[in-house]
Amino acid sequence: MTGAGFGAFVRRAHHAGRLVVQPRMGMSSPQRMRAGLLATRDADATTVGTLTLDSYTRVGDLESAQLAVLEGVDLNGYPLVSHETATTRRVLDGIHGPQFPVQVRHGSAAPQHIFRALTAVGLDASEGGPVSYCLPYGRVPLRDSVAHWTESCEHFATLRRTGAEPHLETFGGCVLGQLCPPGLLVAVSVLEALFFRRHGIRSISVSYAQQTNRRQDSEAVAALRSLCTRFLSDTEWHVVVYAYMGLFPETEHGARRLLAQAAELAVQSGSERLIVKTVAESRRIPSVAENVSALEHAAAVAARTVRDPLEGTGTETYAEAYALVDAVLNLDDDLGTALLRAFSEGRLDVPYCLHPDNAGLSRSYIAEDGRLCWSDVGKMPLSGVVDARPAHTVTSSELLASLSYVRRSFDDHNALS
Amino acid sequence: MSNPLTPAPGDQPVLVAGGISDSHTWNLVYLQLLVEEHGHRVVNLGPCVPEDLLIGEALLHDPALIVVSSVNGHGYHDGMRTVTRLREHPALADVPVVIGGKLGIAGPCGDEESAALRAAGYDEVFEESADGIAAFRRMLDALPQRALV
Numbered sequence: 001m002t003g004a005g006f007g008a009f010v011r012r013a014h015h016a017g018r019l020v021v022q023p024r025m026g027m028s029s030p031q032r033m034r035a036g037l038l039a040t041r042d043a044d045a046t047t048v049g050t051l052t053l054d055s056y057t058r059v060g061d062l063e064s065a066q067l068a069v070l071e072g073v074d075l076n077g078y079p080l081v082s083h084e085t086a087t088t089r090r091v092l093d094g095i096h097g098p099q100f101p102v103q104v105r106h107g108s109a110a111p112q113h114i115f116r117a118l119t120a121v122g123l124d125a126s127e128g129g130p131v132s133y134c135l136p137y138g139r140v141p142l143r144d145s146v147a148h149w150t151e152s153c154e155h156f157a158t159l160r161r162t163g164a165e166p167h168l169e170t171f172g173g174c175v176l177g178q179l180c181p182p183g184l185l186v187a188v189s190v191l192e193a194l195f196f197r198r199h200g201i202r203s204i205s206v207s208y209a210q211q212t213n214r215r216q217d218s219e220a221v222a223a224l225r226s227l228c229t230r231f232l233s234d235t236e237w238h239v240v241v242y243a244y245m246g247l248f249p250e251t252e253h254g255a256r257r258l259l260a261q262a263a264e265l266a267v268q269s270g271s272e273r274l275i276v277k278t279v280a281e282s283r284r285i286p287s288v289a290e291n292v293s294a295l296e297h298a299a300a301v302a303a304r305t306v307r308d309p310l311e312g313t314g315t316e317t318y319a320e321a322y323a324l325v326d327a328v329l330n331l332d333d334d335l336g337t338a339l340l341r342a343f344s345e346g347r348l349d350v351p352y353c354l355h356p357d358n359a360g361l362s363r364s365y366i367a368e369d370g371r372l373c374w375s376d377v378g379k380m381p382l383s384g385v386v387d388a389r390p391a392h393t394v395t396s397s398e399l400l401a402s403l404s405y406v407r408r409s410f411d412d413h414n415a416l417s
Numbered sequence: 418m419s420n421p422l423t424p425a426p427g428d429q430p431v432l433v434a435g436g437i438s439d440s441h442t443w444n445l446v447y448l449q450l451l452v453e454e455h456g457h458r459v460v461n462l463g464p465c466v467p468e469d470l471l472i473g474e475a476l477l478h479d480p481a482l483i484v485v486s487s488v489n490g491h492g493y494h495d496g497m498r499t500v501t502r503l504r505e506h507p508a509l510a511d512v513p514v515v516i517g518g519k520l521g522i523a524g525p526c527g528d529e530e531s532a533a534l535r536a537a538g539y540d541e542v543f544e545e546s547a548d549g550i551a552a553f554r555r556m557l558d559a560l561p562q563r564a565l566v
Contacts, residue, residue: 107440136440
């Protein structure tokens with residue numbers, strides 16, 4: 001198959017037997033942003049580029065982003081909305097194209113300004129979702145986020161009239177970064193993909209973030225693929241695996257080994273794309289050189305790994321994800337309304353999430369074997385599906401131990417993993 | 418500005434808030450548990466707390482302490498904005514306010530930035546480290562506690 005755009009590029013690479021690897025990368029300076037994109041493109045790996053936006057642009061505080069641009073203050077990402085359109089076009093000139101598509105990554109629950117800005121500079125790929133970019137990360141009411149994302153998807157989909165194929169990736173498989181059991185991650189990722197599809201997007205990727213147990217991660221990606229085959233049969237889709245998003249190992253060997261496992265998970269599970277992390281992750285925002293090193297390490301591991309996906313539907317992770325997706329789809333014909341009802345009734349409930357629209361009754365823990373499990377499913381429709389083990393109230397030091405479980409395991413030379 | 422070690426009467430909560438542009442949550446969940454274990458009630462405002470919301474909640478709750486936590490690299494700039502606005506309110510001129518986390522884009526912020534944050538109105542600045550946590554715990558121990566019965 002041919003075709004321009006982000007989804008088509010990833011599909012071609014997959015058919016050629018190559019894993020697409022991608023950094024998170026955003027600098028406020030246009031010159032440094034361009035240099036970062038060039039370095040990503042020229043890395044010894046099959047890559048796509050990233051424009052990660054700064055936090056002010058993400059929360060819609062454009063005044064602060066603009067002020068930083070005027071004063072030359074460094075931000076933690078590229079202020080796409082505040083730079084002139086011509087400036088960003090120069091950043092992308094000769095770089096972004098069919099051989100090196102660039103994705104805009106942002107994290108906004110009200111992303112209309114971001115979609116307007118990215119389409120204005122000729123870009124056609126982004127990510128997020130009405131749930132995953134709202135609940136754990138900010139204060140925007142879920143109802144508003146659903147409305148904002150509806151409007152944004154429908155605006156973004158109009159790019160198809162120009163012959164482009166706008167691409168959106170769900171962030172739902174990464175909710176909370178860590179300690180969210182995979183069944184819920186898979187369910188939210190699938191539901192957000194369906195939300196995009198119903199609002200006109202035809203090229204979609206579904207995310208899943210590496211968690212605490214290899215086998216459970218493989219089951220989760222297999223479940224995700226099975227559910228997409230079932231629910232997105234008329235849509236171009238691929239799976240993007242994220243290297244672990246929680247507290248990253250502090251040692252170089254630990255960080256590289258964890259990234260290698262993410263690359264193995266991606267290839268073995270038949271996934272098409274991987275978002276990498278770097279050895280600097282535990283300390284600060286990584287440099288371009290550290291990102292290139294991570295991309296090349298992941299690509300090298302991927303090249304020597306064989307596709308060997310698990311059967312998707314026979315696991316508890318699949319049963320759990322299916323039960324959640326099915327319950328939500330049955331709440332209302334309009335998926336936005338169904339998602340709102342699901343959260344207000346606690347049928348979807350993200351553990352430890354502080355957002356007022358999340359029920360907050362569910363809790364998770366890491367079992368002896370490293371699997372992420374529920375200690376309390378709250379009101380989610382998982383009775384008979386999940387064997388929740390009631391736990392005592394978690395203390396701050398136990399929480400810290402759980403949050404640093406992966407860091408500890410991978411920093412320790414002798415630990416099995 | 419009052420010393421945060423000065424006892425304050427009554428059941429005043431500790432307000433926990435993420436930086437204006439900071440979406441991270443785990444630091445806030447951890448802080449809530451830690452502060453509760455030291456015998457204080459917590460009002461957790463969650464991530465991405467704008468100045469006006471923090472000021473409104475502080476006026477409403479009359480907290481024993483306000484803890485601002487930031488790990489996204491904007492902590493220094495966001496933190497300056499927050500405390501400057503907060504200290505403009507006469508009713509909040511003396512409430513103890515501390516900030517901590519990963520406060521600079523390039524990792525920890527330096528002594529100069531820490532001093533500027535203090536000068537702008539923070540009673541303490543904690544860098545993310547074992548020493549930082551230990552110092553924060555000592556400060557919590559020194560706060561007046563509500564009855565644990």
